[in-house]
Amino acid sequence: MSNVVHTFTSTVPVWSPYVTPVDLASATPEQMAAMQVTPSNKGVSKYVLTLAHDPESLAVRSPLFNLIMYGKDGLSSAERELGAVGASVVNRCIYCAAVHASRFNGLTKRPDVIEAIFKDELDAKIEPREQAIFDFSARLSTTPSQLTQGDADALRKAGLDELEMLDLVLSSAIFGWANRLMHTLGEPLET
Template sequence: MTPQIKLKPLVWHPHVAPVELADATAEQLEAMKVTPSAKKVSPYVRTLAHDPESYVARTVLFNAIMYAEGGLPRSDRELGALGASVVNGCRYCAVVHARQHAQLTQSDAVVSAVYLDRPEDLSPRDAAIYAFARRLSVTPSTAMPEDVQALRDAGLEEAEIVDLIHSIAIFGWANRLMHVLGHATPT
């Protein structure tokens, strides 16, 4: 059995000064209303708000992929995001999505298996999702029909596979954006 780990949040430090709410334009303030959490406006959101039109387009797409009702369960979307973020070396996103997965499943078992590199401790479904996320993130063109078949064999339906591809793909992009715009450190 995999030992259980607990991941502490990281702090993201932008390289570009984020938009200050007091100095934000009406367009920037309106754009920041589409933030996924709707709880706070993070430095990342405020950094992206320098280009409000792009920020809104990115966030509407992100929300549709990660928070859509139906299809692939949210915890599986988070596992896809986690797998992509691990491969892409985005520590911040990996920790955020690992913590989301653990919260949604009420268990640290999958996250621990991923962080301790023990894929043999994953269920067949989780192992297939994680392996596919890794394969698609390392070199997308190397994902083969047998990789998709492994997902089907693990019980994923076609619409769920499409949802998984979307969650992995958006993190191929999002991880790289975060790397360019800033860096993460422990709290």
């Protein structure tokens, strides 16, 4: 049995569910549709098979997630990934943090940002614009009602426009969702 990963890493672990995933061979047509299984796409992760227990949610969450994280214009892809990492650090979702840290690194080729975040977590010191993005995401993820005008002002001061700020709210918030699935329904194992 592989060891559980308890510390932040940009090496993506293997996710192992605590509940029995849906068996692909006996999945209902609705579950197959929600998992987007087609004759040419039969590779389905354990995570998706687990979420297929609730096909109505999965069917709408997948396009929503993709639109928020990979949509065109607005906040850059790397900065959306940074929003995802901020939420995942607060919620201690090791798996989500690893996936989105590695995407951030792939997009920016600047591993120092993630190294600083994984070392000092919410106290990390990074470049001003990235600092504003990371801090906002962390504060929205911790106690949303305590978010203030000052947090939004910091984003504007760092040069974010209205659409970029909205995209940051969305990419941080969707990880309030993703972390609550990934981190509570299973665990990350060493590869």
